[in-house]
Structures are given as structure tokens and as C-alpha cells.
Amino acid sequence: MRNLIILISIGLFSCSESADDVIHKHHQALGDISTIENIITKADCQGPDGSYKTITKSSFTDDYLLFLQDYDYKPNPFYALIKTKEKGFGLDTNFTNQGPLSNAIIAVLKAHEFHEMMLQPDQRYFDLKQLEDTVFFDQQCTQIIGSDHLGLPVRLYFDKKTHLMAGIAQANPYKKGEVICVHFEDWKFNNEVPLFNRVNIRQGKDDQYILDYNKIIFNHPEFEELKLKEN
Numbered sequence: 001m002r003n004l005i006i007l008i009s010i011g012l013f014s015c016s017e018s019a020d021d022v023i024h025k026h027h028q029a030l031g032d033i034s035t036i037e038n039i040i041t042k043a044d045c046q047g048p049d050g051s052y053k054t055i056t057k058s059s060f061t062d063d064y065l066l067f068l069q070d071y072d073y074k075p076n077p078f079y080a081l082i083k084t085k086e087k088g089f090g091l092d093t094n095f096t097n098q099g100p101l102s103n104a105i106i107a108v109l110k111a112h113e114f115h116e117m118m119l120q121p122d123q124r125y126f127d128l129k130q131l132e133d134t135v136f137f138d139q140q141c142t143q144i145i146g147s148d149h150l151g152l153p154v155r156l157y158f159d160k161k162t163h164l165m166a167g168i169a170q171a172n173p174y175k176k177g178e179v180i181c182v183h184f185e186d187w188k189f190n191n192e193v194p195l196f197n198r199v200n201i202r203q204g205k206d207d208q209y210i211l212d213y214n215k216i217i218f219n220h221p222e223f224e225e226l227k228l229k230e231n
Contacts, residue, residue, distance in 0.1 A: 019128035019144045025163035036060045038223040042215040048207050058113050067109045085149050096229040104173040114199050118165045137183040139166050178204050
């Protein structure tokens with residue numbers, strides 16, 4: 001009976017880790033990120049329709065995002081400026097205001113800030129609670145459930161060995177019932193902060209997107225928030 005009580009106590013203790021504990025271990029594995037003020041990324045991308053390039057220029061301290069996508073398979077690029085989670089604008093190639101964006105489009109564009117998402121998950125997602133461990137893209141992970149700023153459900157995954165965020169599964173704001181799974185891959189640990197260099201996205205049943213990063217820059221000396229031009 002005494003041994004049974006001890007085993008029950010150990011079992012209760014092993015399940016007592018909270019979402020805050022998981023996030024804390026993640027931040028410990030990252031190291032000091034307090035000096036990061038902005039992030040610029042460039043990626044060569046492949047999707048169901050062909051290849052394209054994605055550039056993001058993000059402030060780490062607020063919601064500012066300049067989003068640029070150029071496609072090999074269609075003539076017109078997609079450029080956008082996000083100022084807050086409720087305020088964003090489409091741009092032409094001269095960075096002139098082409099009109100406001102919906103909150104759903106803003107949410108999709110902000111969801112492309114994959115490195116910022118990984119670096120500060122506790123500031124981007126809410127009501128976080130730990131669930132049972134699981135396997136995510138063949139990776140043993142601790143699992144957390146929560147919601148984004150639209151109130152849509154998300155699941156965050158953290159590698160059991162490194163404690164770093166392995167990816168996210170989130171509801172598609174455009175298609176009810178569809179889940180977008182994002183896996184962070186090709187990690188490099190010889191940087192000041194551990195970083196992934198590839199994103200593997202599975203959307204719905206069949207669609208897959210791959211983003212291979214050729215540039216990830218913190219605190220670019222020429223980073224400047226775009227001043228919007230009006231038509």
C-alpha cells in the first residue's frame with residue numbers, strides 16, 4: 001500500500017507541470033532575447049501552385065509588419081503593411097495605400113511571422129493550458145492548447161528534449177474546420193539564439209508549403225517602419 005501511495009504521488013507530480021513551466025523551459029533554451037527589436041526574414045518558398053519569395057520586416061516590440069510576396073507563377077505580387085492586429089493596408093509595388101485589409105487577412109499575414117511566433121509564444125497566444133504529450137511531425141512533443149487574438153483555437157508543440165517550440169497547429173480563419181499545421185525544421189544551434197531555417201506547412205488534406213530561409217536578421221541597422229503613401 002505504501003509503494004502504491006508513492007507511485008500515485010510520483011504520477012501526480014509528473015503531471016503537475018503547467019503551460020507556464022513549458023514556456024519557461026522554452027525561454028531558457030532560447031537564451032537572452034531581450035535585445036531583439038526587429039526581425040527581417042527572406043525565404044524561398046514552394047507551394048501547390050509553384051515557387052515564390054516571401055519577405056517579412058517585423059517589429060519585435062509591437063504588431064508592425066511589412067509583408068512582401070512575389071510569385072513566379074503570376075504577375076502581380078502581394079504587398080501589405082500591418083500596423084496593429086486590427087489595422088492593415090494593401091500596397092502596390094510603389095508602397096502606396098490600396099485600401100484596408102480585413103482582420104482575417106491581417107491574422108493570416110501575422111501568422112507568417114514564424115520566428116517571432118517561436119520567440120514569444122506567450123505574447124501571441126492566450127489562455128494557454130497543457131495537454132498530454134503527443135507526436136507532431138514525427139517529433140515527441142509537449143502540447144499546449146490556447147487561442148489566438150481572433151479567439152480561434154491553437155495548439156503549440158515543444159520538443160521534449162530541447163524544450164524549443166517545434167511548431168503550431170491553428171485554425172484557418174478563411175475555411176471553417178480546416179487546420180494549418182506548421183513545423184519548424186533545420187535548426188541551427190551555433191547562433192546566439194537557436195533558429196530554424198525551414199518551415200514545413202500542411203494545410204487541409206493535401207496542400208503543402210515549404211519556406212527555406214536564406215536570411216534571418218535581428219536588429220537590422222537600417223530597419224525603419226514604412227510611412228504609408230496615399231493615393
